[in-house]
Structure formats: structure tokens, C-alpha cells
Amino acid sequence: MQDGETHAHPETRQPASVSATAPKRKRRPPAPRPEIIVRPLARRAKPQRRHIGAVILLCLGVFLPTAITAGYLWTQARDQYVTRIGFSVRSAQTSPALEVLGGISQLSSADSTDTEILYDFIQSQQLVREMDDKLNLVSVYGCDEGNKDFIFCLKQDPSIEDLLAFWNKMTKIGYDGGAGILEVEVRAFDADSAVILAEEMFAQSSAMINDLSTQARSDATSYAQDDLEVAVARLKSARRTLAEFRNQTQIIDPAADIQGQMGVLTSMQTQLTQALISRGLLELSATKTDPRLVQLNLKIGVIEKQIDIQRGKFGLGDSENGEALAQLMGRYEELSVEVEFAEQSYLQALDALDNANGEARRQSRYLAAHIKPTHADRPEYPRKILLTTLVAFFSFFGWIILVMVYYSLRDRR
Structure with missing residues (x-):
């Protein structure tokens, strides 16, 4: 086991000794990647003539007009001061308590109509001419010799049409039809002139309303006055005819004359009745040659003759004594009716004239200002920033x- 261990030991060291004595190898550098060349889809942009033209057009068409407008507004244009006035047409009419509800709509309609008339009058040539005669609008709205504001100033020697157009340009009218109120904005080159113009415009409008009110009163009373004159002439004619009738007949009152004649006739008829009764009684005891009977017969004959004459006057018999009292009475009654009717017509016409005068006084209209013109501290027009921005x-x-149109046409080629 030990030998094995000693044998194995050099084997394990051998690679270390070999690696220590063996030379080191150098790493090869990586191969260079191939360069891929991508051609551009379009050429590099360069300024073209169309680009230069667009820039020139931008300068001439945008920057230059804007600069000219700003320069003109801040150096040449005259400042415009504004004053405002508000007014309405009022009526002095007073109606009875029972007619108040029914008259409200009529009053509102009348005031609304007057306000519409006034709205047109403020923009009319008549107002401009009257204001020019009093204030000389050329001197108010014209430019001085040193000022060259030819846009906002009134030109020299203008016609009445030019004055009207310039006046309508320098005024702005607001109309509230429901309330019948007008609000007018008046512009001028200084605050004092604006106030003077507004006051004169109000004075001319007030005079116009007063003229309309006077004309309305005159129209309302003229018809009643005409009716009264006709009634007076008719009454005079009827009374003149009645007077001529009385002069011709020598009878003041045919009715009273007839009553007297009727009394005479009644008395004679009574006498005739008594004479007839006396004759009848006398015939019973006397002869025909009795003087009393003869006297009664003569009396009866005279009474009957007088009765016939009286009846002839009444138109009751065969009288030829001219016009009968019945005809005279009929003519007199006809004339009396005409006189009475003429008198009633005269009284009605006189009452109508009094009512027309009272109604005309109650219906007088006037102009009331609820917003009076005041002096402005700073100008409001022309609106320089707004105009420059718009340009x-x-x-x-x-x-x-x-530019878009140009490129669109260019792409179609």
C-alpha cells in the first residue's frame, strides 16, 4: 500500500511538471467581421430652390404683413375711446284699475315699436346729417395733417353716404326686444368727443320720439276735431232750417198753436151742441117763424161754418186755406228731430274731443336714459394685439x- 502510494505520488505530480516546463500558446485574434455596406434610400437632403422659395414666401407673406400691421397699429393708428349709453322709451299713460291687465300688453307693444323705430333712426342718414350740422363730424373723425392714419380716420370731403357708413362703423347698438332697451357704444379719438357724440345722439333721438308723440297726439285729436266741426255745421244747418220754417209760418211752436186751435174747436163744438139742444126744445113749443128759432138757426150756421174753418186748418175738411196744421206739424217735428239729433251729435263730438285730448296727454312718450355716457380713461380700440394676431x-x-398646393401639383408631375 505504501509502494502504491509512492508510485502514485509521482504520477500525480507529472502533469504539473510537464505543464510547468511546456511553452504557452498564443491566442489567435478573432477574425474580422465582414463590413456590410447599406446604400441610403435617398440622397442627403440639400437646400433646393423650392425650399428657398417657401422661406421667401414665408417672409414676404407672413412675417412682412405681420410686421407692417404691428408697426402701423402701434405707430400710426389713432386710439379710440369708447363711451356707452343705455336708454328706453317710456310712456306716461295711466289706465284705470279695471283696464290695467288689458293694457299691459298694449303698452309693451307700443314701447317695443317705438324702440324699433329708434333703432333704425340711430343708423339713419337723417341722424347723421343733423349731427354733422351741429358737430361737424369731419372735424371729429378726421385726421390731423401730421397723422397718416388713412384706415381708421374719416377721409376728407366725404359724402353723406360716407359719413353714414363711418358712423355705423364707429357705433355699436345692442337691442333687447323683450325689455325695449337700447344700449349704444360710441367711439371717438378722444374721450370728450365720445361723450359729446353720445349726448348729441341721445338728444336727437329724444327729439324724434317727442315729434312722434306730438304727431300721435295731433292725429288722435285731429279726427275728433274734424268730427266736432262736422257736428257743429250740422247743428247750425238744422237750426237755420227750423228758423226759416218759423219765419215762413209765423208759428213759433206748432204744437202749442194746435193745442190752442183744438181748444177753440172744442169750445165751438160745445156751443154747437148747446144751440142744437136749444133749437130742439124750442121747436117743440114754437112755430117755424118764431124769431127765436130763426136766431138759433143763424147761430148754428155760424158755429158750423167756424167749425169747418177750424177743421180745414187741421186738414180734416175740404178747406182751401193753404197748408194744413197737420202738415205744418209734421214738418216741424221733422225739423225738431233733426235739430235734436244734431245737438246729440254735437255733444258726443265735444265729449269725444275732450276724451281725445285727455288720452293724448296721458299717452305722451319720452326717452329715459338709465346709463349715461362717461369719460373713458384708456382707449379700447383698435385692438392691436388681436388684429396683429389675426393677420x-x-x-x-x-x-x-x-405650399401644400405647390407640393401637390409638383407630386402629380
């Missing part, structure tokens, strides 16, 4: 469209 945006948008 830059639309210029850039237009430049993009032009």
Missing part, C-alpha cells in the same frame, strides 16, 4: 395652403 394667423394659414 399673422391668416397669413400663416394662407402660406401653408400655398
Whole structure:
């Protein structure tokens, strides 16, 4: 076992001695990998003429207009000051308690109509002409010799159409149809001028409303006045005809005259009855030649003749004494009815005129301002940042469209 161990010991050391004496081998370097050359799909981009053209177009179409706009707004454009005024049409009409509910809608409708009329008047040529006559709008909105703001200023020697267009551009109207309220925004190149223009516009509008109110009152009373004049003329004619009738007949009141004539006729009929009774009694005891009987016969004849005459006056007999009292009475009653009807028409027309005058006084309208014009501390227009931004945006948008159109046409070739 020991020999074996000693024998095995050198065997185990042999590889160590061999490895110690053997020379070391050098590692070979790895073989180089083959270089793969990939050709580019497109050539390296280089500035082309179209790129330069797009940049030039960007500068000329976007940067330049934006710079010009900004320069003009900040150096040449005149500042615009704003004042605002709010007003509405009011009515002084007062209605009875029972008519309040029914009259509310009518009042609202009338005020709304007046406000719509006023809305059109503020934008009308009439207002512009009247304001120009008083304030000289060219001096208010025109530019000084040293100022070259040809965009926001009024040109020299403008026509009335130019003044109207410029006035509508410098004013902004807000209309609330439900409440009947108008709010007007007036612009000018200084705060004092804006207030003066707003006050003058309000004064002209108030005068127009007053004229409409006066015209409405005149129309309301003119018809009643015309009716009264017709009634007066009719009453005068009826009374004149009645007076002529009385002059012709020499009878003031045919009714009273007839009553008197009827009394006479009744009295004569009574006398005739008594005479007939007396004659009848006398015939029983006297002869025909009795003077008393002869006297009674003469009396009866006279009474009968007078009765016939009286009946002829009444149109009851065969009288030829001219126009009968019955006809006169009929004519008189006809004229009296005409006079009475004319008097009633006159009284009604007079009452209608009084009512029309009272209604006209109650329905007078006026202009009431609930927002009065005030002086502005700083200008609100022109809105320089907004205008410059809009010019830059639309210029850039237009430049993009032009470039896209160019490349679209180029790709189709």
C-alpha cells in the first residue's frame, strides 16, 4: 500500500511538471467581421430652390404683413375711446284699475315699436346729417395733417353716404326686444368727443320720439276735431232750417198753436151742441117763424161754418186755406228731430274731443336714459394685439395652403 502510494505520488505530480516546463500558446485574434455596406434610400437632403422659395414666401407673406400691421397699429393708428349709453322709451299713460291687465300688453307693444323705430333712426342718414350740422363730424373723425392714419380716420370731403357708413362703423347698438332697451357704444379719438357724440345722439333721438308723440297726439285729436266741426255745421244747418220754417209760418211752436186751435174747436163744438139742444126744445113749443128759432138757426150756421174753418186748418175738411196744421206739424217735428239729433251729435263730438285730448296727454312718450355716457380713461380700440394676431394667423394659414398646393401639383408631375 505504501509502494502504491509512492508510485502514485509521482504520477500525480507529472502533469504539473510537464505543464510547468511546456511553452504557452498564443491566442489567435478573432477574425474580422465582414463590413456590410447599406446604400441610403435617398440622397442627403440639400437646400433646393423650392425650399428657398417657401422661406421667401414665408417672409414676404407672413412675417412682412405681420410686421407692417404691428408697426402701423402701434405707430400710426389713432386710439379710440369708447363711451356707452343705455336708454328706453317710456310712456306716461295711466289706465284705470279695471283696464290695467288689458293694457299691459298694449303698452309693451307700443314701447317695443317705438324702440324699433329708434333703432333704425340711430343708423339713419337723417341722424347723421343733423349731427354733422351741429358737430361737424369731419372735424371729429378726421385726421390731423401730421397723422397718416388713412384706415381708421374719416377721409376728407366725404359724402353723406360716407359719413353714414363711418358712423355705423364707429357705433355699436345692442337691442333687447323683450325689455325695449337700447344700449349704444360710441367711439371717438378722444374721450370728450365720445361723450359729446353720445349726448348729441341721445338728444336727437329724444327729439324724434317727442315729434312722434306730438304727431300721435295731433292725429288722435285731429279726427275728433274734424268730427266736432262736422257736428257743429250740422247743428247750425238744422237750426237755420227750423228758423226759416218759423219765419215762413209765423208759428213759433206748432204744437202749442194746435193745442190752442183744438181748444177753440172744442169750445165751438160745445156751443154747437148747446144751440142744437136749444133749437130742439124750442121747436117743440114754437112755430117755424118764431124769431127765436130763426136766431138759433143763424147761430148754428155760424158755429158750423167756424167749425169747418177750424177743421180745414187741421186738414180734416175740404178747406182751401193753404197748408194744413197737420202738415205744418209734421214738418216741424221733422225739423225738431233733426235739430235734436244734431245737438246729440254735437255733444258726443265735444265729449269725444275732450276724451281725445285727455288720452293724448296721458299717452305722451319720452326717452329715459338709465346709463349715461362717461369719460373713458384708456382707449379700447383698435385692438392691436388681436388684429396683429389675426393677420399673422391668416397669413400663416394662407402660406401653408400655398405650399401644400405647390407640393401637390409638383407630386402629380
